[in-house]
Amino acid sequence: MLASFIARTCSDLWSLLYPQYCAGCTDALQYSENVICTNCRVQLPRTNFKAGTGNQIEKHFWGKVKVESAVAYLQFLKGTEVMHLLHELKYRGNQEVGELLGRMFASEYESSDFFSEVDYIIPVPLHERKLKIRGFNQCDSICKGISEITKLPVLTGGLKRNRFNETQTSKGRFERFTNTADLFSVNSSLLKGKRVLLIDDVITTGSTLEACVNPLNEIGCSVRVAAMASPID
Numbered sequence: 001m002l003a004s005f006i007a008r009t010c011s012d013l014w015s016l017l018y019p020q021y022c023a024g025c026t027d028a029l030q031y032s033e034n035v036i037c038t039n040c041r042v043q044l045p046r047t048n049f050k051a052g053t054g055n056q057i058e059k060h061f062w063g064k065v066k067v068e069s070a071v072a073y074l075q076f077l078k079g080t081e082v083m084h085l086l087h088e089l090k091y092r093g094n095q096e097v098g099e100l101l102g103r104m105f106a107s108e109y110e111s112s113d114f115f116s117e118v119d120y121i122i123p124v125p126l127h128e129r130k131l132k133i134r135g136f137n138q139c140d141s142i143c144k145g146i147s148e149i150t151k152l153p154v155l156t157g158g159l160k161r162n163r164f165n166e167t168q169t170s171k172g173r174f175e176r177f178t179n180t181a182d183l184f185s186v187n188s189s190l191l192k193g194k195r196v197l198l199i200d201d202v203i204t205t206g207s208t209l210e211a212c213v214n215p216l217n218e219i220g221c222s223v224r225v226a227a228m229a230s231p232i233d
């Protein structure tokens, strides 16, 4: 009793001296809160997309690549807590944000059959050189969080990005398609015929994910896709 009182007092004093802030809303975290405050955890805008129902993310892939089901967890809007969270993860290297989002997402989708019979969770890979420069792949921590809940294995060596910096945003649709046709390659001895769950942080145009799915389709993989956030609604 006395020990827990002392621990609590020390912790309060510590957070007074070195306050921790929520990675979403930037408010000071309370004792017992970690990385993302309780309010954000509850209030972050969910897309509520159901897998395999022809949701907007799945429609995005129709007629382009074969995807079993696809979801985005949160709605991405500029200037919001969701944007802050993903910036904190990608540009400030806060991997705890990725792990926590992965755990939250997996917990909320666990009761659906979205994770059933998946052989591997695969993060969308960065080019080796980009990985060296950035020091981490922001999708790895998301996969780690998902794996903690689902117990599914994460595979990082099965899909490879062949080209370095490819900026998609200023190009037209046809040019995007021709440029991404061989953007990724797969290790077919590892992945042939497997069911994989591809993980990205944000899905916007969907062209990077399409480029990942292409070679997986070619070797007979069943592919599911999940992004932590998307502006597509």
Ligand SMILES: [Zn+2]
Residues within 6 Å of the ligand: 022, 023, 024, 025, 026, 027, 036, 037, 038, 039, 040, 041
């Ligand atoms: Zn918050």
